[in-house]
Amino acid sequence: MRIRTALVAISLAALAATAFHPVGAASAADPEGTVRGSVNQLSVLDATPGAHVELLDADSAVVGTGTVDEQGSFLWRELDPGTYAVREDGVSLGTGDVTDFAGPAPAQSLYDDQTLSEGFNYITTRDGTTLSANVTFPSGAMPAGGYPTVVEYSGYDPSNPANTTMATLFNTLGYAYVGVNVRGTGCSGGAFMTFEPIQSVDGYDTIETVAAQSWVAGKVGMVGISYPGIEQLYVARTEPPHLAAITPLSVIDDTYRGTLYPGGILNTGFAVPWAQERADQAEPYGQQWAKDRADAGDTVCAENQRVRLQNVDLGTMIDQNPTYDPAVLDQINPSLWVKDINVPVFLAGAWQDEQTGGHFPNFLDDFAPGVPVYATMTNGSHAESLSLGIFGRYADFLDLYVGKRVPGSAKQFVAPVLSQSITGVSGLSLPKQIDYTGLSYQQALAKYEAQKPVRILFEEGAAAGQPSGSPLPRFEKSFSAWPIESAKPTAWYLGKRRLRNHPVDSSVADGVRRYSADPSALPATDFPDPDANIWAAHPTYDWQQIPKGKGLGWISAPLKKTMVSIGSGSLDVWIRTPDADDTDLEATISEVRPNGTEVYVQSGWLRASHRKLDAAESTVTNPVHTDLAADQAPLPAGQFTKVRLALFPFAQPFRKGSRIRITLDAPGGARPLWAFDTTIAHGETVQVAADRKHPSRLVLPIVPGVKVPAKAPACASLRSQPCRTYP
Structure with missing residues (x-):
């Protein structure tokens, strides 16, 4: 989807058919093709469809080959600057000069x-x-x-x-x-x-x-x-x-x-x-x-x-x-x-x-x-x-x-x-x-x-x-700046089903919850009609609660004072998958109001094998993963492993009396238009530990000094924030 434009007639009388000026073109006496240099690229035009072409550097070494397409063209990309020659089935087509992205600008x-x-x-x-x-x-x-x-x-x-x-x-x-x-x-x-x-x-x-x-x-x-x-x-x-x-x-x-x-x-x-x-x-x-x-x-x-x-x-x-x-x-x-x-x-x-x-x-x-x-x-x-x-x-x-x-x-x-x-x-x-x-x-x-x-x-x-x-x-x-300088990282620890101010004082066995990772448990997206106008005042969402056994949720006690969170959040959880070595995770934060309605705030995602953090970029509220191939690792068998999910940035007032809720499940059903390739999921069991040894927690940046209207807005009035009944 995009911002589309209306159809308005306009005169074409000013069409300017600018001349074609190839750089490094082959001589007009050579009709077999045209060599055209570019910025870290070089192309062949008007060559013989299906012909084999070779790219030679200044030392006449072959540094690239290809087959001419049916329109008589072939293009090499990501070339170093220099002069290159091209041969078609062993016959020279000419040379072309390749410049560099960081090279000097053309003449004025x-x-x-x-x-x-x-x-x-x-x-x-x-x-x-x-x-x-x-x-x-x-x-x-x-x-x-x-x-x-x-x-x-x-x-x-x-x-x-x-x-x-x-x-x-x-x-x-x-x-x-x-x-x-x-x-x-x-x-x-x-x-x-x-x-x-x-x-x-x-x-x-x-x-x-x-x-x-x-x-x-x-x-x-x-x-x-x-x-x-x-x-x-x-x-x-x-x-x-x-x-x-x-x-x-x-x-x-x-x-x-x-x-x-x-x-x-x-x-x-x-x-x-x-x-x-x-x-x-x-x-x-x-x-x-x-x-x-x-x-x-x-x-x-x-x-x-x-x-x-x-x-x-x-x-x-x-x-x-x-x-x-x-x-x-x-x-x-x-x-x-x-x-x-x-x-x-x-x-x-x-x-x-x-x-x-x-x-x-x-x-x-x-x-x-x-x-x-x-x-x-x-x-x-x-x-x-x-x-x-x-x-x-x-x-x-x-x-x-x-x-x-x-x-x-x-x-x-x-x-x-x-x-x-x-x-x-x-x-x-x-x-x-x-x-x-x-x-x-x-x-x-x-x-x-x-x-x-x-x-x-x-x-x-x-x-x-x-x-x-x-x-x-x-x-x-x-x-004055981003991230908000006055933001204070504030943690809520995961308990049995509650978010608490301190880690749960329990044994590992008492602090473990589990669910079955099932991407099919919810619709892929919470916006069922992709042809509808999602930018309208009241789009129709289908934001469903996670079915029992297919995910977990934790909720805070009613807040004693209004809190405003601005920035990225982090869900730090200790997980174990006894029947798999990887799993896909989706965390969603919402506000549950005293009247029993629940408002969507934001989500974050993580494939557990991508859990390696970029230490230089990560903060307590914004985990940044390297996502490098060399850093991918399966979840170790038989032990709990800490993973950090980054909640995308948001700004949300959580009013006095409201409760903060965080859920964890397989990706899907929490975002309009977005869906995910969850082919690694096979209904694996995901266990989450929450105790003093495994202090799973939600960390949010809380910003003081923001004056918030006392009364919460009506359910479903907020743009792109679906609202539903909290059971």
């Missing part, structure tokens, strides 16, 4: 010599690949000096002229909008692999080409939610000189641990289907709009399909990396390199995000010191980062850091329209905003920067005086 003339007009265009990157781009301008006369400009960049269809919701949104806010398809998608040339490094340098070239246009005022910004939000991180790390700021919404901090293999368990409910959809849409004419353009005479779009059979098989790549392979996965782990981003960042997302997952706050402290990073987090869904509680600060950020102007008023009518289109709730408006009346630009910027950068919105969906389920928070609190 590459960007200055390109002209983009309003409408459909192609941007030429440093290796000669052309990327499809669609440009739209705000209505009315162009301001003196040009338009403030934003770029959306992804493998969806931002350059599709008929897909105009985001263009209309930003045009209405006063920005020129440029939607660009990454290589290997839409009408863009080249081959595709999700988030591969060459897309980052393509993004650099895109930003610099757009910034060089006469109609652009100053530096440009980047926009987008989800896929185009994540791509902003990849582009910004290359430090384009004319990038003003980025606004990544609903993103991933670590693809492996946050979404693809949370806890080392493959996410087959969202991550795998999403990857397959990307692969399908990157096939030759995998997006119908590209086929329509080619059929209408766009020869560049047609030409750009011919390397698509060299796309990486994403399904195979996922299957081949069940553990964390740094050589493969570091490049899709933004937490390792967001320190290289040197422009202001506005970031927002939701704890219960049913797509990217809500793990993202864990990289907020990885950005470089001194770089302004404004982060807003809330309960809610994947689309919550565009909610009314966030949109005003988002629009102000763009005005101040990209538009270089005092924030305007267009957000007041844009935001409610956008919100209604996403959630179906009408009649809403922005909450009270920062007042910039009468301020100069520098004064307005100073006022914005005076706000604490980490903003937590609570109880989205239960705002006073608004319809239940509205995308507005009930209250909020801001902080």
